[in-house]
Amino acid sequence: MEAASKLDVEAIRADFPILQRKIGGRPLAYLDSAATSQKPVQVVEAMRRFTDHSNANISRSVHTLGAEATEAYEGARAKVAAFIGAPSPDEVVFTKNSTESINLVAYAFQNATIDPAADPRFKLGPGDEVVVTEMEHHANLIPWQQLCLRTGATLKWIGITDAGRLDVESVDDVITERCKVVSFVHVANLLGTVNPTSQITARAREVGALVGLDASQSVPHIPVDVTELGVDFIAFTSHKMLGPTGIGALWAKAEILDAMPPFLTGGSMIETVSMERTTFAKAPAKFEAGTPPIAEAVGFAAAVDYLDELGMENVRAHEKEYVSYMLERLETVDGLQIVGPRVPIGRGATVSFTLEDVHPHDVGQVLDAEGIAVRVGHHCAKPTCVRFGVNATTRASGYVYNTHEEIDRLVDALGQVRKVFR
């Protein structure tokens, strides 16, 4: 059944106790990993081991536990950095999540704009432009939109074709000499589209703009190498890649981090402090004010270990095969309309759809009664919904632990939905 998969899905499932749960007497079919993934025992155990054995605050205590905790935290940073091909661990800033990572960059622009001594690349004003796409998660739209409203810069966006792809033909028109920063989604959370990056990054370079990626839905699912991508920054989050909630990351080139003013200030991010002035520590400490999520960093690193063990090329191959099956089976459901690419090329294993005029809330409720967990609603991507003329969608998303049988159950249950609301 999993013939084409490069992963031993049954062995993987054994590492995720939650997948043994029954919902309303039926085995859980968890098809909501695009919202948050489940965590293997290895992640939970690593966090427990750290908490039971080495817990202390970092970078400030000379005692043994303090040293162990610092080593664990910085070791986690190095693992995460290596996972995305970052040239140095110091280019990885731990944050709360992708949303905070993107806000960190947006606020660097805002703070630079009001600081006469700041790097001019980060200064925005009327006439300057910021570019996103129409398929952003709100996390990579609203920080930029609000930044533009506050600074007088103009927000522009690359549109979406009817097939659910970026309108790359418009790239040269949308990204102009006035553009200071382009921030776009790598893999779209509602449509599942994997965006080609080279044309946009090349155009951004041509006009001298900084360029970054919301990689929340790509780092967990496909091999990501920041050097190969040739971007200035990426944002991603632990909880979508088998790790705990409460920790995410911003990767940015060392030179960019140096030029960026800090977003949050306070403890742990300083060099010297007087009552009047402060000089800041070097990145990444400059961006990590306050006690960070230490046990979560340990869990994040354990998740990276787990994915490394599986091999990201294998994860990609599994999901490519999986989405082929999802699309093929879902297309057999009467009245089902896929929102996003209908072919398993250049897309991840996240499939949004509508079912005639049955509201996604009702679809989700009937599926839940069958033990099937999907996401319903606008998926924090309202402009994408508007683009496709829908109020909300139902979204099924697969990951390393999902089986064909779960898709079969989904398809059967969608037949039930039509019966209830006919």
Added chain:
Amino acid sequence: MNLDELYQEVILDHYKRPRGAGLREPFEGESHQVNPTCGDEITLRVHVDGDRVADVSYDNVGCSISKASASVMYELVKDAKVDDALARMAEFTELMNSRGQAEGDEETLEDAVAFAGVSKYPMRVKCALLGWMAFKDALVRASATGAGRQ
């Protein structure tokens, strides 16, 4: 989970054949409410004549629970005294917050007792209350314009 308990016949009937739908004139108060988690929306108008709710008209998009609830509400409050309509709202809200512990009084709540099962689904309670929130807000707006309760 027993789906039939949630999607009772009477709910599905109101969903498929909503009563009193569409926006009408005259009206003294209008309210627009959204449920940001699912994108459900309702625009609702009230026409108050003296101490009575002379009409409630609405246009909505949403799930079966929110659409059926607006339809049931229309039947409960149209031509009712404003005070009685508000009492029905309090009663219905209490039923929705009962976490499956209350059955509702069919004498006063009529078809709305079918929503008792919804109270077991915390994610859906907001859907059932969306129309009522709009009704309450529209009444406040109507009284602000001088109509309604003297």
